[in-house]
Amino acid sequence: MAAVPTTATAATGAAAPGRAGWLRGRYLTVIVLAAWVALWALLRGRDTLALGGAELTPLHTRLSEGMDAIDAGRNSNPLFLYFINYIRLFIDESVTFVQALISRPSFGRPVPVIGWLGVTGIATAVALLYGNRRTALLTAAGFASFGLLGLWEESMDTLALTLTAVVLALAVGIPLGVWAGLSDRVNRFLTPVLDFMQTMPTFVYLAPLTLFFLIGPASGTVATMIYATPPVIRITAHGIREIPVSTLEASTSLGSTRAQALRKVRLPLAKRTIIVGANQTIMAALSMVTIAALIDAPGLGKTVLKALQTLDVGTAFNAGLAIVIMAIVLDRVTSAAGRRVEAERRSGRARGTRARRIEAGLVLAATAVLVYLSHVYVWAAEFPGGAGLGSYVKQGAGAASQWAQDTLVTYTDALKNLITYGLLNPFQSLLAGSPWWLVALVVVALALLLAGARAAIVAGVSLVLLVLLGLWHDSMVTLATTLVATLIVMVLGVVAGVWMGRSARVDQVLRPVLDAGQTMPAFVYLVPILGLFGATRFTAIIAAVAFAAPVSIKLVAEAVRGVSPTAVEAATAGGSSTWQLIAKVQLPMARAGITLAASQGLIYVLSMVVIGGLVGAGALGYDVVAGFSQYQLRGKGLAAGLAIVVLGIMLDRIMRAAAQRAAARPAPH
Amino acid sequence: MAAPSLTAKSSPPATAPGADDPPILDVRGLWKVFGPRADRVVGTPLAELSRTELKQRTGCVAAVRDVSFSVRRGEVFVVMGLSGSGKSTLVRCLTRLVEPTAGQVRLDDEDVLGCGERRLRELRRHRFGMVFQHFGLLPHRRVLDNVAYGLEIRGTKKDDRYERAREVLELVGLAGFEGSFPDQLSGGMQQRVGLARALAVDPEVLFFDEPFSALDPLIRREMQNEVIRLHREVGKTMIFITHDLSEALKLGDRILIMRDGALVQMGTPDQVVGAPADDYVRDFVSDVPKSDVLTLPWIMRDPRPGEPLDGPELAPDTVIRDAARTVLSAGRPVKVVSGGALLGVVTTAEILEVIAGPDPDTTQDTTPDAASDPDPDGPDPVATDRDEDGRS
Amino acid sequence: MAVSWIAGLRACAVVAGAALLLSGCGGAKVGEDTGAQASGDGGGKSACGTFNLAVNPWVGYEANAAVIAHVAEKELGCNVVKKDLKEEVAWQGFATGEVDAIVENWGHEDLKKKYIDEQKVAVAVGPTGNKGVIGWFVPPWMAEKYPDITDWKNLNKYADLFKTSESGGKGQLLDGDPSFVTNDEALVKNLKLDFKVVYAGSEAALITAFRQAEKQKTPLIGYFYDPQWFMSEVKLVKVDLPEWTEGCDADAAKVACDYPVYDLDKIVSKKFADSGSPAYELVKNFNWTNDDQNVVSKYISEDGMTAEQAAEKWVADNPDKIKAWLPAAAG
Structure with missing residues (x-):
């Protein structure tokens, strides 16, 4: 895809970067950096393009006016009147229908059609039939815990909205993914669009969305879909693309049409990958629960937000725990389903064996009975007993948060100061305190040296866009915070990832913790970390690291585990110590995975910029939050959102090109 | 020439079946160039460049360079070459899995390259079959459904296609494995499934793209014998790609040797072994025991005056190895006779030269190894294409 | 294959039998004891209909909203739909017809200009009595x-x-x-x-x-x-x-x-103001002091009550204030 045209390669002479060329590149990099520091010392504070919190540029005003114009045209434009209106109706009806089934009193009944017992039964049956016994047990326990935490109805609301959003996202995403998998052109077109959808902060389009889809479930669903559809599109496209050529050739040689090849070869072979995509989409959808609650989407997110108003950490944690449990259950069930597809394929166990039919029959019958009971009897419809577990969780979490804030604050304050004064402030001062043109020159030069001409062009264009958006200074402050956070993420990622990749036991212990870090809404732990680190950029970094490190750690662990056992064996036989083994074999051989971990970590950190804005990071994150909250700042909020997208795309492209280049070069010793 | 040499007195008999019928597949001037603006290479001076030069000048790679040959009905035609020689691309060009850059491919009288998409699909569904190196089986389907796949996509009813698939599975010796999945079978068995899948549609021409190179040697030999057996039983025209000379010699009625995309030599196995077109081929065949491949006409000579001509008689298509015992025990020249006419005689000296190398006393200053002896008088290969020294 | 289906059926039968046994001692049925409540809900005061009340995300606002909602439901028989919204989205709701009232507005001159003066979809209906x-x-x-x-x-x-x-x-x-x-x-x-x-x-x-x-x-x-x-x-x-x-x-x-x-004030949609809904009268008349609001806020934030419980308690303690807010007809 990213094939460099041969002429360009020949022209830059980068076709075979030998050791000498590499060294020269390294010297040049050092020279560029030294020149930057020297010029910064001379020119600091000049041309920094700083813009005050409430100040606007003409572009921001125009963006506001543009948003107004769309608003004004809403009632006369046939697109809105028919198209969007019907989509909204459809989505609303879908969510309401699922809610009527499982979460809301409906059809003249004081309770939903299916009570807790029935829903738990159905979920367990699905886990059993598509996954395995262990996941079924986990599912049953998970659903029961929603009741025990005292959050049955809220959990079901969240489940209803998430499921609807996921089903729609898959209905849109899988065909698009297949298309992108088949056509390079479509893929090239979709990639930046998906980048945009994933990095544009939700806060930016949340309010305008309610103009089109109105307040309530439809807007919440659409917002969730915008964020959650890209993974399934990307992963499906990847799955369709990676089908072995020989299999496809065999099918073609027998005279199959494109449609036949798709239906009979590509789709069945890509099934497992597509399930992985669906899994990612579910996870992404769940991470939107709290944000969607800002526009009245029902469910656990509301509980979290309400609790945040009174800084009630216990209640917020309780609801956050329910979200984590739901995420873990859905993740394990879809992963097990994916593995089952693979296992059935490998073992050749046909779907229709006798034992399997009996099992399915039993399970379905038992489920039907549970559903019937929960429809008819009160004890099976409404979760019996109070929220015993819930109140313990609330008290425990509240007390723990209080204790931490009271006793740890001296140490955490010292840590905050160390990182802020030692790393963040100097770096920020270099980025945001230099004249904008100097930073732009340095970045373009570094991109050219480390990643090649293409990346340098992307960087140049991106930087000019940041200037045009009127948010140069804020972008640089955000960039500094982002890079420091990514650095911490990578340090954690490599340390914990190697540990996890080398030991199955560590993996077993760490994995649920990482899952929790990834799916626990940041709003839940904002209060304790604010108490510990104050309203500072460092708090924002902590929040970003909590969210991004799990992904990087998992990817590094995966890469370390993927190192060929033969190489490890050979090194061990040669008498390497553990450290030598890690440093000289496992890490270098896992380089591709570590690069991926870095770029994913960066994207995840960027997606927390707005949350950072809520806890004192200021800059772009605050601009977005303020734009969401203040009418006259909405244009600036949109511009800040765009700036985040630009930063994301720029960093991603530079990192990827640099990694490619590094991979093409013989490893330095 | 005093010393006996590997010089045939006449062209060895070309005994390929149906030699005089019109060919089933006729290939003329076929080119495949990969790379930017590949269509601007053929027919220009660029086409004369070696592969390396072309690559440097234009960034294009000529995978197949001006190859012509024809395949007779019922023949096993082997294309042989090392990896990168273009043989796999060549065979894909024939069924247009890879679209050729230039040239002509005719199946009977039909222009394959001129077919529309629909017609091409018809050809693939009914007249071509192909077996692949990595099998290309569908892992999510049972063996039976894999074999029936070709019938399924051309719309055969379920019962009919299963019946046919069972038949073919029986033919390749896989009866009883209908319900298995490919992953449960060994490599050799998987390739039998691939073979059955190709046979199921009852094609006229079967293409084999290095089908056995992924198998271990014992299984490979077994599969080769299987192909020979099948060829005898179903009599299909087969085009067989391999990088293994012994496989080529064993299976092929005729062999086409490729190097760097171009044809180097084409001929029967004994032509290739007995009269290599150039050093490249000679190198290739140097390890082949000639006595196993060559027939008597390759070593016989005219009877010398006074030689006794009352020895045993042998037919001209006898392989040297099989004649050795007779000649060595006869104690006098053995006559090579065809239809009552005396073609020549063979004595112990000729047999020993092939098996043990030339007698150092009787050879003058020629190299001791007969196999590497330049052989200007050898039977002309059907076609030669001396290639530029672009071995890189 | 037929055999396996029979086996499946047998399994079903076993489970169904177990279910029958269970339901024999099943306990209270859904709807059995809720009949009376259901008829009480719809009673007589349906003139109010649905009242869409925006709830902005801070506790003081929630106190206002909870008390108004409580009174509207209990005294006027309204069907109150609370919508948790940030301010700007709530104002936007006037235009789309999804929000009837905002009951604690802090200034927001720009929004007033847009929705009250320009689009004329909202009207200000006086102070809440709270000073911000x-x-x-x-x-x-x-x-x-x-x-x-x-x-x-x-x-x-x-x-x-x-x-x-x-x-x-x-x-x-x-x-x-x-x-x-x-x-x-x-x-x-x-x-x-x-x-x-x-x-x-x-x-x-x-x-x-x-x-x-x-x-x-x-x-x-x-x-x-x-x-x-x-x-x-x-x-x-x-x-x-x-x-x-x-x-x-x-x-x-x-x-x-x-x-x-x-002077914190209340904003309602034009449509709601013109509807003659008793809830509109309630919103218009609503007025209390900072101390009143702080009491309800404290119930919510410190005593851990839900907004509904807090409103119920305050309303029970202050019947006179409530009376003053009710529309003449309902009072």
Whole structure:
């Protein structure tokens, strides 16, 4: 895809970067950096393009006016009147229908059609039939815990909205993914669009969305879909693309049409990958629960937000725990389903064996009975007993948060100061305190040296866009915070990832913790970390690291585990110590995975910029939050959102090109 | 020439079946160039460049360079070459899995390259079959459904296609494995499934793209014998790609040797072994025991005056190895006779030269190894294409 | 295959049998004991219909909304739909017809201009009786230790105290919830204060900062407002800026005076106002004091009641105030 045209390669002479060329590149990099520091010392504070919190540029005003114009045209434009209106109706009806089934009193009944017992039964049956016994047990326990935490109805609301959003996202995403998998052109077109959808902060389009889809479930669903559809599109496209050529050739040689090849070869072979995509989409959808609650989407997110108003950490944690449990259950069930597809394929166990039919029959019958009971009897419809577990969780979490804030604050304050004064402030001062043109020159030069001409062009264009958006200074402050956070993420990622990749036991212990870090809404732990680190950029970094490190750690662990056992064996036989083994074999051989971990970590950190804005990071994150909250700042909020997208795309492209280049070069010793 | 040499007195008999019928597949001037603006290479001076030069000048790679040959009905035609020689691309060009850059491919009288998409699909569904190196089986389907796949996509009813698939599975010796999945079978068995899948549609021409190179040697030999057996039983025209000379010699009625995309030599196995077109081929065949491949006409000579001509008689298509015992025990020249006419005689000296190398006393200053002896008088290969020294 | 189906059927039968046994001792059935309640719900006062009440995300607002909702449901028989929304989205709801009332509005002149004056989809229906005070506050321990800190003129004297890792060598003025328009950057500049505005970014961040500052006795000055439930936990002390006079804040860039005291008011949609709904009368008549609101807020934030429970308790304790809000006909 990213094939460099041969002429360009020949022209830059980068076709075979030998050791000498590499060294020269390294010297040049050092020279560029030294020149930057020297010029910064001379020119600091000049041309920094700083813009005050409430100040606007003409572009921001125009963006506001543009948003107004769309608003004004809403009632006369046939697109809105028919198209969007019907989509909204459809989505609303879908969510309401699922809610009527499982979460809301409906059809003249004081309770939903299916009570807790029935829903738990159905979920367990699905886990059993598509996954395995262990996941079924986990599912049953998970659903029961929603009741025990005292959050049955809220959990079901969240489940209803998430499921609807996921089903729609898959209905849109899988065909698009297949298309992108088949056509390079479509893929090239979709990639930046998906980048945009994933990095544009939700806060930016949340309010305008309610103009089109109105307040309530439809807007919440659409917002969730915008964020959650890209993974399934990307992963499906990847799955369709990676089908072995020989299999496809065999099918073609027998005279199959494109449609036949798709239906009979590509789709069945890509099934497992597509399930992985669906899994990612579910996870992404769940991470939107709290944000969607800002526009009245029902469910656990509301509980979290309400609790945040009174800084009630216990209640917020309780609801956050329910979200984590739901995420873990859905993740394990879809992963097990994916593995089952693979296992059935490998073992050749046909779907229709006798034992399997009996099992399915039993399970379905038992489920039907549970559903019937929960429809008819009160004890099976409404979760019996109070929220015993819930109140313990609330008290425990509240007390723990209080204790931490009271006793740890001296140490955490010292840590905050160390990182802020030692790393963040100097770096920020270099980025945001230099004249904008100097930073732009340095970045373009570094991109050219480390990643090649293409990346340098992307960087140049991106930087000019940041200037045009009127948010140069804020972008640089955000960039500094982002890079420091990514650095911490990578340090954690490599340390914990190697540990996890080398030991199955560590993996077993760490994995649920990482899952929790990834799916626990940041709003839940904002209060304790604010108490510990104050309203500072460092708090924002902590929040970003909590969210991004799990992904990087998992990817590094995966890469370390993927190192060929033969190489490890050979090194061990040669008498390497553990450290030598890690440093000289496992890490270098896992380089591709570590690069991926870095770029994913960066994207995840960027997606927390707005949350950072809520806890004192200021800059772009605050601009977005303020734009969401203040009418006259909405244009600036949109511009800040765009700036985040630009930063994301720029960093991603530079990192990827640099990694490619590094991979093409013989490893330095 | 005093010393006996590997010089045939006449062209060895070309005994390929149906030699005089019109060919089933006729290939003329076929080119495949990969790379930017590949269509601007053929027919220009660029086409004369070696592969390396072309690559440097234009960034294009000529995978197949001006190859012509024809395949007779019922023949096993082997294309042989090392990896990168273009043989796999060549065979894909024939069924247009890879679209050729230039040239002509005719199946009977039909222009394959001129077919529309629909017609091409018809050809693939009914007249071509192909077996692949990595099998290309569908892992999510049972063996039976894999074999029936070709019938399924051309719309055969379920019962009919299963019946046919069972038949073919029986033919390749896989009866009883209908319900298995490919992953449960060994490599050799998987390739039998691939073979059955190709046979199921009852094609006229079967293409084999290095089908056995992924198998271990014992299984490979077994599969080769299987192909020979099948060829005898179903009599299909087969085009067989391999990088293994012994496989080529064993299976092929005729062999086409490729190097760097171009044809180097084409001929029967004994032509290739007995009269290599150039050093490249000679190198290739140097390890082949000639006595196993060559027939008597390759070593016989005219009877010398006074030689006794009352020895045993042998037919001209006898392989040297099989004649050795007779000649060595006869104690006098053995006559090579065809239809009552005396073609020549063979004595112990000729047999020993092939098996043990030339007698150092009787050879003058020629190299001791007969196999590497330049052989200007050898039977002309059907076609030669001396290639530029672009071995890189 | 047939065999396996029979086996499946047999399994079904076994389970169904078990189910029958279970249902024999199944307990109360859904709907059995709810009949009376159901008929009571619809009773007589359906004239009100559905009342869409926006709930903005702070506790004081929730107190207003909970009390109004409680009265509307219990006294007027309305079907109250509460919608949890940020302010701007709530105002937008007037235009799309999804929101009937906002019951605690802090200023928002720009939104008033757009939706009341220009689009004419909303109308202001008078004050809630609450006074909104915005300004700069310090934790009580500071006011005690440095009594003169409450005068802005002395702030520069203490600027060093307020230095943090975020403020770049100056004193830090912690600004707040992005929902509120602040003049703080201009104020710092125009009053020539040696301070830097740092954006906390959320109410939670502000409150946590003040809570920790009081508890750990660390210096802090920041933007805050009253009525706010946190004030009953920690009584922050306001710093006096130059007094507000009419028009002193007309030019946002040149502001050098304190924030005005806001008369918090109620906004309803035009449609709702014209509907003749008794709920409209209720909203129009609603009026209470800061103390009233603080009581309900305290129930919610400190006593851990739900908004509904808090409203019920307050309404039960204050029947006279309620009576005054009810439409003449219903009273």
